[in-house]
Amino acid sequence: MTTIDPTPWREALAAIHDRQVTAVLAMQCDLGWLRPAAAVLRDEIDEALAALAMGRRRVRIDRILLHSLPAIGDVPPEELAALNAAHADWLYRLAVVGVLLPEAARPKVHRLIVGGSQRSVGAVDGIELQLNGAWPDPDAAAASLGILRRTGATTPLTGYDIDMDGPFGDADPSVYL
């Protein structure tokens, strides 16, 4: 089981509001993000990036997340169900938050497509900050940018299928009879 080191993430989050930062690129495709141990850090990142998007300064935010879980056969069914639920809930929350923000400011969430039998996504997680239009560590950013540039590698997360009104039963509870 992978343990996510929060230190580089928190250091980057502390710096994202610097005026020099012109873009943020975050890759979070490890299954560890879906486990309870990473929940606090995941929320911190989501909230920090949403706050950046809501700020007055325009900063391009690209995030790469899993589209679906890779083939993992060595986890018990309950754990797999919990991972799937956490993944679905995370994507739902990101989609709704995206819909609440003006289109120009929305973080762009790219879902990395994983083959049905693929056991690993082969990508290294991390967050990179672009300063004044240039990536301080081009090699680190190159892998993520390569994924974004590869046609068909990702699919965007949109809010088109979110029911803004909530479940129909709220409007007419008698449907539950």
Added chain:
Amino acid sequence: MSSPATQAGGRALRTWTRARRHAAPAVSWIKGITHSPRRAALSASALILLIVAIVTPLSRGDVIDSVQFSIAFFATLLTGEAVIFALSFSPSSAWPSLREIDSHIAFREWVVTGWLAAMLIAGGLLLHTAIPSTYGALLFLLADVFGMFSFIRLFGLASADGRQRLLRRTLTKALDTVTTPAPGLRRRMRADPVLNAYLGQFDEAAARSDGNGVRELAEQLSTIRVTMNGTATLALHLDVTHRLAKAALVGKLDPVVASGAAEVLIGSLLTRAATPCGTGIEAPEAHRAAGAMAQASRYLAWLASTSLTLSVQDVTTASAARELVAFSVRARDEILRLADPDPPYAAGATDMGTPLTDAASVLAWIGGFTEFHGSHQAAGLYPVYEILTGTKFLGNYWDGDSVLTGLREALFAPGTADGPAAQATKKSFGNVGEFDRIWTLMSAGAIASLRDVRRAHPPELIRPEFDPDPQLLGAYLRTFASHRYFTTSDEAMRALVRTIGHAGHHGDLWHQVRAATAPLAWSVPMPAIEPHRRPSACVLAIASRLAPLAAGEPDGQLRAFLTGLPPDILNATARLAARTLPAPDTNPASGPADDIAARLRVLQLVGTHRASPP
């Protein structure tokens, strides 16, 4: 091609499997000896008689003489049982089924004992061997003794009381069997033949509008052993309550019978799940009580709302809807009294105290209590304040006082939270941000499920705190809207994003709250919906916290917040506001933001009667 040896092996295995299957009842009976005193007595007696037969075998003449009498008595008992059975039980009845009756009167045991005795006697006489025939004659005596026992037990069942006792015992046993482990309880309950037979009988009685049958069945469930208070028992209470309500709403069941039986069941549910003990209740017990109270509260609120809807649509009669609405309001009032550690008009010491002893249990209950526009929901905030702070709230929501603002200050303002209850609550929330987030989530659930104000509310369905009065609706909404932790549109947007985007972690207070209500969530027809799955309600919950509470206050920040939202979510929020909040008399609304702001003026109706202090 398989070899002959393999084929033979396969055949042997199949034969062994078949033999095991056929012998399964006997094996199961033998295994049950250690658990059943009756089986143990039968087995011990048979063993003793075998020893007697071996030690002192009887002559052929003595065996024949003895058997003539015992077989005659055996036949008499058999005939007697058949007559009682034919007169007392319907062969098609599943409740009690033949299996339950048999296990109660030991019918098969004594018939099998008699059959075995007859075989041994016949074999012994044919083969001229004394021991088997002697043993058979003695076994016949034992069969007669057991037959008499069976006859008396059957007579007991012929009366209504006796049958009730059997059914209660059968139900108790079935609930005992399915209740553990917690995972898969719903599946086990659905598959259990006894519970299915009980529910089938219930539905049948309700469909026939058999008031006595329905009352009897509800009585059986409510009077099963008082120690039976596991999740399965509580779930069955809620399930049967719903079947009653449904039969009255869309079936032919007399609504008075339905509401009477449902009231008995809700009373039984609360007694089993929640006893107001004051102190010393462990967290798991408090959470279980909260789960039952929350699900019952939201179910009752839903029932009142649905009764109104179906009555207006002419699906159900006004009398049935009125009876169920009245039942809902009464039962919710009882739940409120149970939650309140110091309820008004307490009848005695038994009314004092509360089963809700920690923050998670209190929040779990109030979350359910405020869903579906439930009656007395604003009053529910008083016990919440008292339990969480250890002191009473000195104010009146009807005058516009804010319990939540008072609670926030009592817990998080500098120099407060000095009592043990307040300190424990503060620790449970962790920080004021969590306090604000959790109450915003609560309010989203309450706002999303408010009744449709565009639907008529017939006068016959008006009950205390179940009426279309905009001032009451304003008071309910204001209990949440007066919880103001931001003042600008930018802050409101951040609060909205946090309300929806923050998932939290296992073990935080919100997860504890959801976990407390989860075990019984499936036993009511309305699904438990996470507030963030109701985006428009989250927006309205935030917007209401910016809306002016008094006429003349500026609403610029509210409008800035609303107009800053993308059109899709703004329109959805406007649709929700149009459904749940009344339109003001003068509504020059020119767009969705204007319309929402105008409808939120319902908050200003509260406290308008307040007299100036002397």
